Amino acid sequence: MRITFVLPPVNMSGGTRVVTVYANALIRMGHTVTLVSPPPRPISVSSKLRRWIKGSGWVNEDHRRRSHLDGSGLDHIVLERWRAVDESDVPDADVIVATWWETAEWISSFSPEKGAQVYFIQHHEVFPHLPIARVRATYRLGLHKIVIASWLRDVMLSEYGDACVDLVPNSVDKTQFFADVRTKQRVPxxxxxxxxxxxxxxxxxxxxxxxxxxxxxxxxxxxxxxxxxxxxxxxxxxxxxxxxxxxxxxxxxxxxxxxxxxxxxxxxxxxxxxxxxxxxxxxxxxxxxxxxxxxxxxxxxxxxxxxxxxxxxxxxxxxxxxxxxxxxxxxxxxxxxxEHSSWDASAALFEAALRNAVTRSARSTVAVK
Structure with a gap:
């Protein structure tokens, strides 16, 4: 499959890391993967000063641009400035994946040539600092949903009436996170x-x-x-x-x-x-x-x-x-x-969920917008 991920500005968050893991895994499975994102939103000098006065330090622009994609070798298209990703920014594909509520808004109007539309949901983003009505509206869009936890699947059903949601739990890289059997330390x-x-x-x-x-x-x-x-x-x-x-x-x-x-x-x-x-x-x-x-x-x-x-x-x-x-x-x-969690197993579930989205799109069985 040709797969496009549309991301918000990438960073060192767990959300960006999970997308990076799946993008690499899908490539190993033989798929073609492209990632598209805008750079970080610009911060005015006055905003930087306010943050500095509050004790947050001066904003480091290089630090803001660091992400888990650095050095990954993935095909990552970064827009020339912060703006919404539009249809001309992404290649034709079999499936296109939104990874954040704004990206779901962006891709929802794209033509079928850009791929079956998927909403990869890593949180229920109904927070006071966000436009809650707009965020909630994205969960009602006609995008096939993939969630990372059982509670999110339950929310998609109870609050948005969507029962056709794929659950793909996160995992842990056993080559990176492990430890020998050990005892409690002398100093707690x-x-x-x-x-x-x-x-x-x-x-x-x-x-x-x-x-x-x-x-x-x-x-x-x-x-x-x-x-x-x-x-x-x-x-x-x-x-x-x-x-x-x-x-x-x-x-x-x-x-x-x-x-x-x-x-x-x-x-x-x-x-x-x-x-x-x-x-x-x-x-x-x-x-x-x-x-x-x-x-x-x-x-x-x-x-x-x-x-x-x-x-x-x-x-x-x-x-x-x-x-x-x-x-x-x-x-x-x-x-x-x-012990038995595995990114390989999760990636296989993610691939199956993308194929499910393609099938549902072809049959027009995704929820009506």
């Missing part, structure tokens, strides 16, 4: 991914870790992320922060932790939680995304309610204070939770 260590995005709940993570530090003063804290630490969301003292680590360094960061913490208020999937488990690290998480589907409290981690700082703190403390044999069981069970 917790880790998390730093992000200033509100729905990631890092403010909750920090509040919970502060509570744990009150009872366990020697708690070691590790964090990494691609963002600059902001004055509005400062790290706790002595936190070991690694900025934009190389992909092959992230495994060691997960493996240095006795517990991985994620307090998201909303998640499409939550790849870091899966990667941490592949590195034999139990996870304490809020009830969102993939963790809500797989974490069993006391078995492979702890699951708590969203925004419950006390419960998150208790979960973290419970994991890091287990006796060595108890912690080792948690570690083993975390590993077993993701």
């Amino acid at each position: 260590t917790a880790g998390f991914l730093y992000s200033s995005v509100a729905f990631k709940g890092v403010d909750v993570t920090l509040a919970a870790l502060a509570k744990v530090r009150a009872s366990l003063p020697d708690l070691r804290i590790i964090a990494f992320g691609s963002e600059r630490i902001t004055s509005s969301l400062p790290l706790l003292s002595d936190t070991e922060f690694v900025s934009s680590p190389a992909q092959n360094e992230i495994r060691d960061l997960y493996g240095a932790c006795d517990v991985w913490v994620t307090a998201s208020r909303s998640e499409g999937f939550n790849l870091p939680a899966m990667e941490a488990m592949a590195c034999r690290t139990p996870v304490v998480s809020t009830k969102t995304g993939w963790p809500e589907e797989v974490i069993r409290t006391g078995y492979n981690g702890v699951l708590v309610d969203v925004d419950d700082v006390d419960a998150l703190a208790k979960g973290i403390e419970w994991v890091v204070t287990r006796q060595s044999d108890e912690w080792s069981k948690l570690s083993l069970n975390a590993y077993r939770t993701v």
Whole structure:
């Protein structure tokens, strides 16, 4: 098949990484893949100044343009400036895949020659900072949907009446994320991914870790992320922060932790939680995304309610204070939770979903716009 992915400005997010994984896999399967995206939106000097005054630092344009596509060798067309991708920007294809709500708007009016239209949904993007009515309207467009988690499939049915949705769960690269069998460390260590995005709940993570530090003063804290630490969301003292680590360094960061913490208020999937488990690290998480589907409290981690700082703190403390044999069981069970996941298997499901979209398009059985 000839396959086109239409993306928003690409970056170092998990969403861009997943598309990169599938694009490479589809090429290995013998398909022709093209990716098209605009560059980042320009930021005015006044906006840059406001961000700097707020403590976010000066905007680094080179940093904004970094993405998981860098060095991938994929056929990636970047528009000359930020604007909507239009029909003349994309090649004729068998299938065209929108990867974000705006891209779904863009491709929905394209002619059949550009391919059967697919909406690859990695989150339910109904957030206050977005035009919610427009976002919701994209889920009602006549595009065949592929979702990454069961909860998203349920939402597409319950809120938008679409029962013909393909579920293709994310996976973990076992050649990148792995760890030898290990024991709990002498100094209890917790880790998390730093992000200033509100729905990631890092403010909750920090509040919970502060509570744990009150009872366990020697708690070691590790964090990494691609963002600059902001004055509005400062790290706790002595936190070991690694900025934009190389992909092959992230495994060691997960493996240095006795517990991985994620307090998201909303998640499409939550790849870091899966990667941490592949590195034999139990996870304490809020009830969102993939963790809500797989974490069993006391078995492979702890699951708590969203925004419950006390419960998150208790979960973290419970994991890091287990006796060595108890912690080792948690570690083993975390590993077993993701042991059989495979990007190859997910890519095969993704390919099948694209073929399903082509078939439905040919039969005109995709939902009416």
